[in-house]
Amino acid sequence: xxxxxxxxxxxxxGTLNRVAAMFSARGFNLESISIGETEDPEFSRxxxxxxxxxxxxxxxxxxxxxxxxxxxxxxxxxxxxxxRELLLMTLKLSKTTQHEIFELINVFKGKVVxxxxxxxxxxxxxxxxxxxxxxxxxxxxxIRELARSGAVAIHRGES
Amino acid sequence: MPASGQKLNGSEIFFECLRxxxxxxxxxxxxxxxxxxxxxxxxxxxxxxxxxRHEQGATxxxxxxxxxxxRPGVVLVTSGPGAxxxxxxxxxxxxxxxxxxxxxxQVPSTLIGNDAFQEADIVGITRPITKHNFLVKDVxxxxxxxxxxxxxxxxxxxxxxxxxxxxxxxxATCTFEWPETVEIRGFKPTVKCHxxxxxxxxxxxAKAKKPLFYxxxxxxxxxxxxxxxxxxxxxxxxxxxxxxxxxxxxxDHPLSMGMLGMHGTFWANQAVNSCDLxxxxxxRFDDRVTGKTDTFATQAYIIHNDIDPTxxxxxxxxxxPVVGDAKHFLQTLLEAMPKQHEDRTPWLAEIRKWQExxxxxxxxxxxxxxxxxxxxxxxRQTSGDAVVTTDVGQHQMWTSQxxxxxxxxxxxxxxGLGTMGYGLPAAIGAAFGVTDRPVVLFCxxxxxxxxxxxxxxxxxxxxxxxxxxxxxxxxxxxxxxxxLFHQEKYSFTDLGDSNPDFVKVAEAFGCKALRAENPxxxxxxxxEALAWNEGPVxxxxxxxxxxxxxxxxxxxxxxxxxxxxxxxxxTMV
Numbered sequence: 218x219x220x221x222x223x224x225x226x227x228x229x230x231g232t233l234n235r236v237a238a239m240f241s242a243r244g245f246n247l248e249s250i251s252i253g254e255t256e257d258p259e260f261s262r263x264x265x266x267x268x269x270x271x272x273x274x275x276x277x278x279x280x281x282x283x284x285x286x287x288x289x290x291x292x293x294x295x296x297x298x299x300x301r302e303l304l305l306m307t308l309k310l311s312k313t314t315q316h317e318i319f320e321l322i323n324v325f326k327g328k329v330v331x332x333x334x335x336x337x338x339x340x341x342x343x344x345x346x347x348x349x350x351x352x353x354x355x356x357x358x359x360i361r362e363l364a365r366s367g368a369v370a371i372h373r374g375e376s
Numbered sequence: 377m378p379a380s381g382q383k384l385n386g387s388e389i390f391f392e393c394l395r396x397x398x399x400x401x402x403x404x405x406x407x408x409x410x411x412x413x414x415x416x417x418x419x420x421x422x423x424x425x426x427x428x429r430h431e432q433g434a435t436x437x438x439x440x441x442x443x444x445x446x447r448p449g450v451v452l453v454t455s456g457p458g459a460x461x462x463x464x465x466x467x468x469x470x471x472x473x474x475x476x477x478x479x480x481x482q483v484p485s486t487l488i489g490n491d492a493f494q495e496a497d498i499v500g501i502t503r504p505i506t507k508h509n510f511l512v513k514d515v516x517x518x519x520x521x522x523x524x525x526x527x528x529x530x531x532x533x534x535x536x537x538x539x540x541x542x543x544x545x546x547x548a549t550c551t552f553e554w555p556e557t558v559e560i561r562g563f564k565p566t567v568k569c570h571x572x573x574x575x576x577x578x579x580x581x582a583k584a585k586k587p588l589f590y591x592x593x594x595x596x597x598x599x600x601x602x603x604x605x606x607x608x609x610x611x612x613x614x615x616x617x618x619x620x621x622x623x624x625x626x627x628d629h630p631l632s633m634g635m636l637g638m639h640g641t642f643w644a645n646q647a648v649n650s651c652d653l654x655x656x657x658x659x660r661f662d663d664r665v666t667g668k669t670d671t672f673a674t675q676a677y678i679i680h681n682d683i684d685p686t687x688x689x690x691x692x693x694x695x696x697p698v699v700g701d702a703k704h705f706l707q708t709l710l711e712a713m714p715k716q717h718e719d720r721t722p723w724l725a726e727i728r729k730w731q732e733x734x735x736x737x738x739x740x741x742x743x744x745x746x747x748x749x750x751x752x753x754x755x756r757q758t759s760g761d762a763v764v765t766t767d768v769g770q771h772q773m774w775t776s777q778x779x780x781x782x783x784x785x786x787x788x789x790x791x792g793l794g795t796m797g798y799g800l801p802a803a804i805g806a807a808f809g810v811t812d813r814p815v816v817l818f819c820x821x822x823x824x825x826x827x828x829x830x831x832x833x834x835x836x837x838x839x840x841x842x843x844x845x846x847x848x849x850x851x852x853x854x855x856x857x858x859x860l861f862h863q864e865k866y867s868f869t870d871l872g873d874s875n876p877d878f879v880k881v882a883e884a885f886g887c888k889a890l891r892a893e894n895p896x897x898x899x900x901x902x903x904e905a906l907a908w909n910e911g912p913v914x915x916x917x918x919x920x921x922x923x924x925x926x927x928x929x930x931x932x933x934x935x936x937x938x939x940x941x942x943x944x945x946x947t948m949v
Contacts, residue, residue, distance in 0.1 A: 227562065231511075235503055242504050272689060279686040285508040285528065285562050 219248070220274050221300060221370050224263040224281055225289040228254055232286045236263060239284060245269065245277050249345075249367030260288065264369045266345070297373040303366040304341045304348045305330070309359035318358055325351050336361060344368075380553045386515045386546035387416040390479070391423065393522040396554055399423055399450050401441060401808050403434035407454020408494055409481025412546045426808065426837060429829035431458050433801040435465020436827070439474045440805030443788045444763055444815075446599065448475040448529045449805065455481045456494030459540075460501065464795055466536045467505040471792025472620060473597065475534035477525050478506075485513055485542040499540050507535030515548040520555050527558040532565030533684040534597055565683060569700030569708060576696055577655070577679050578712035584653035584677075586723045587613045590636065590665075593620030593791070594658015594682060594702045601625065601784040603706035604657070611713065612720040614727055616644040618659050619772075619791045623781035627760065633727065634736075637665040638929045639773040643730035645927070645935045648673050650726070656680045658702040661691040662792070663932075671934035681705040734927070734940055736777050745894055745919045747771055747846050750902070751778040753895075754816060754844065757902055762814045762842075763788065763806050767799030767823035770852035773925045775818050785810075797826025800843065804834050807841045814842060814906060821847040821875055831885040834912040842905045843887075843914045845878055848921050856924045860939070872921075882914035889914040 226232045233252055240247040248266040255262050267277055274292070281290045293300075308318060310332070322329065322339055325347070331338035341351050345368050352363065384392065390413060394402070402425045406414045417425055428434040431453045438449025449469075453462055459480040469476045483492040499511045508528050510521045518541070525537040581587055595604055601624050608615050608631055615625040616633040625632055633644040648654065654676040659665070661680075666672040669692055680687075680694040681702060688697040698705055738748035751774050754762070760782040766772040766789045781787055788806050790798040803817035824845055834841055849872035858866050882889035888908060892898040898917055905913045928939045 231499065231503070234500070238504050272693070276686065276690060279688075283684070283686050285560065288562050 218270070218274075219266065219268050220277075220292055220294045221298070221368060222265045222267065222278065222281070223291045223293050223370055223372075224265060224287055225255070226261050226263055227286040227288065228259055228261045229286060232261065233263070235284055235286055236265075236281065239280055240267075243276070243280060245273065245280075249365075251367040251369050253369075264367070266368050291372075293370050293372065298370050299373060300344050300368050300370040301342055302345045302348045302368045304351060304363065305338065306341070306352070306355065306363040307336050307338045307361040308355060309361060310335055310337045314358050318355075321354060325354075327351070382552050383549055384552040385412070385549045386518055386541070387412045389515070389518050389550075389552050390522070390541070390546070391416060391420050392552060393519050393554070394423055394450065397522070397526045398447075400447075401426055402450045402452050403428055403437040403441075403805065404452030405431050405434060405454065405458060407458045407481060409455035409483060409543045410452065410546075412543070413452070413481070425452075426833065428801070429832050430827065431461035432465050432797070433827050433830040433833065435462045435469070435476070435478065436795075436798050436801035437805030437808070437830070437833075438476050438478075439465065439469045439472075440765060440788050440802030441809040442469075442474045442476055443802075444785055444806035445809035446597070446785065447809070448477055448526060451476065451478040453478070453480055454494065455483055455498070456496045458494075459498035460496050463501065463505065464793075466502055466538065468790055468793045468795045468798060469536040470505045470507070472790065473534050473593065474536070475529040476536040477529050478536060478538045480538060480540050481546075482511070482540045482542040484544040486544065488542065498538065502538050505536070506538050509538040509540070511540045512542070512545050515545050515550045518545060519553060523555050523558055524560060528560070528563060532563070532567075533594075566685070566699045567683070567701045567704060569681065569698045569705045571708065573696060573698040574705065574708045575712050577698060578709055578714065580653055580677060580679060580696065581611060581613070581655065581709075582714045582717040585718050585720070586651045587611070587653040587655060587720070588633075588647050588651040588676075589613055589615040589625075590618075590648070590654055590656045590659055591615055591621040591624045592618045592657065592659025595621060595624040596658075596784045598658060598683075598702035599784070600658075600703035600706050603703060603710060607706055607710055607713075610710075611717055612724070613655075614647060614724065616640070616647065618662070618665055619776055619787070619789060621659065622776060623784045623786040626782045627780040628782060635776045637662075638667065638931070639776065639925050639927065641731075641736060641777070642734035642927050642938065642940065643727050645929065645938060646730045647727050649675070649935045651676045654678045656682075656694070657705065658682060660687045663691070666691060667929045667937075668932055668934045671936070740895055742896075743894055745892065745898055745917055746923060747774050747848070747917070747919050748778050749895055750844065750846065750898055750917050750919070751775055751818060753899055753902055755779045757906055758814055758816065762786070762816045763810050765789065765799050765803040765806055765815065765817045767817075767819040768794045768796045769820045769823065770848075770856065770923070770925050771818045771820050771846040773853075796820075796823035799823060800827050800834075801830045803841045803843070804830060804839050807839045815840070816842045816844060818844050818846060820852060821845060821849060821871060821878070822851045824878070828881070831882065831887055831912070835886040838911040840909045841912045843882075843912060844905070845914065845916045846919055847875070847878060847916050848919045848923065849875055850921055852923070853925070855922075859922075859924070861930070878916045879914070887912050887914045889916070891916045891918070893918045
């Protein structure tokens with residue numbers, strides 16, 4: 218099962234390496250990892266997407282906690298949370314396809330960030346599932362290049 | 377001791393910090409990046425620096441010292457090769473949870489990343505093999521980093537911590553301030569066990585008809601042997617121990633089952649198989665203990681106490697996890713035990729039957745020597761009171777079987793990593809820490825050569841360590857597997873033609889050296905060695921070549937697959 222884990226860490230050099238190295242050393246699956254400074258510059262927040270059965274995910278959480286530079290480890294999977302990913306994608310553009318492409322960009326609530334004679338670069342934001350669908354749909358128009366940010370996630374606020 | 381608030385350079389701060397951590401010994405080797413530190417060390421009289429002959433030796437010595445005393449071992453080495461040479465020793469300490477602080481010199485911070493002379497990214501290299509590590513970038517952070525390093529190494533599950541110190545940081549000056557307290561946000565080990573879990577454990581124990589303690593090294597590092605003895609004797613519960621747990625419970629006590637696992641006793645393994653309650657304390661269900669996990673302790677309700685939550689449910693799914701310090705667990709358990717408990721006499725009788733059915737035994741012959749006899753005889757002559765270090769292999773397993781460990785901190789051995797070459801330096805380190813008990817080393821002829829240079833250290837500092845070389849002219853354990861599982865293809869394990877004359881080697885180092893080739897000579901040599909305290913003494917025991925360690929559970933096998941003796945007996949050479 219897929220799990221999305223939020224990890225609050227010390228904002229120090231080497232922290233990302235410690236976390237990533239732990240995953241590879243213990244053979245855990247690491248689907249995506251993203252990191253950025255938080256509202257307090259002493260801390261960074263990592264969002265990790267991993268897969269595994271309950272026993273493995275429980276080990277992942279414990280091993281993350283065991284690292285000295287991790288402050289708080291939260292499995293967001295079963296809690297109310299918001300999850301987003303950014304997709305940047307360059308597509309081939311031609312007279313015959315441009316109309317359909319523009320319509321699809323609207324459907325996915327994407328934005329055009331760059332356009333040339335024969336190519337168009339778009340951004341789409343959404344859940345990783347939506348990003349997967351976006352990529353699938355656009356594939357037939359010819360994807361030149363794409364980059365995904367990996368998921369970032371956060372607890373839903375208190376009501 | 378200069379007070380906080382004085383202006384000092386990085387090297388002076390380094391020693392001030394070690395004083396405040398009550399460091400007795402540094403195991404080290406100088407080099408370019410550490411010149412300033414060694415300049416300061418020249419006038420330091422209260423901390424003793426032991427000059428080793430290879431940085432790997434320094435790490436094993438520090439670990440031997442740490443395991444013998446319970447205090448953290450301290451290593452000081454230069455940058456680049458000095459630092460990379462510590463990698464095996466650090467990994468060993470990490471696997472066996474030994475408290476150790478390793479200080480490495482580093483090229484000046486302005487040169488880091490430039491492939492400078494003797495530069496190695498030791499912080500990057502050691503990240504997966506340390507509990508934590510630090511690169512000190514500013515002299516003002518040196519004291520607080522050293523404080524944190526010792527705190528991390530010794531609190532929670534102990535382990536090695538590395539501090540990398542660039543040359544310019546050691547030269548720079550600042551106002552020295554010793555932090556009286558340590559605050560590490562991401563490190564809050566659970567020391568106190570959850571009371572509800574302890575009470576549940578107490579109820580389970582009282583009602584168990586066939587309970588068994590499975591004790592690991594955690595009981596020794598938590599100094600919880602007294603509590604264990606009290607609980608086991610009060611409840612009449614048999615105790616089996618892991619390699620690192622030996623000595624946590626007296627080996628000569630009727631409730632002691634000896635070691636379990638791959639080369640454990642027949643009765644300990646049968647007891648694991650048949651018990652209805654397994655109480656694991658400070659142990660981690662290592663594959664050398666469990667064999668095939670599906671068939672391990674299948675009849676048992678399993679209670680698992682460990683200070684490291686990652687050990688819980690890692691290899692074996694347990695029924696009642698109790699995270700916390702072993703001493704706290706056993707103390708609170710003693711308080712929580714109901715007055716009445718089940719009668720364990722039938723259970724103990726069942727175990728005794730297994731013991732009679734398949735005791736540990738060897739045959740002694742007049743004109744040839746067996747390792748089992750040597751260890752048995754040393755155990756007798758030292759009354760099981762020595763600090764025993766071993767290297768890795770057959771002699772190590774025979775030590776676990778035939779040396780009757782009576783006290784905690786008596787076995788110092790490379791369990792997790794299985795590092796050949798560990799024994800000699802570890803014994804020397806232990807002998808620096810412990811002076812009121814004899815320190816004995818059992819070592820094979822393969823492993824001895826892997827850190828033989830440290831014989832210089834032992835001779836130079838007149839360390840009264842008893843070096844018992846078990847020479848079968850083979851890499852015996854590998855040979856055993858080759859015979860049993862690899863069609864008797866003794867590929868590169870016969871050292872007979874290439875081994876040196878070990879007595880001459882020892883003598884060339886300036887070490888008193890003896891040789892024994894039969895039981896009578898061995899007995900005499902052991903007596904003579906134990907009486908010699910003016911420095912190290914070396915005895916070469918020329919033992920039979922093709923002896924094998926039994927019982928043996930083949931790797932990944934179940935207890936029922938246990939081999940009790942050679943399947944096709946061959947004549948001993």
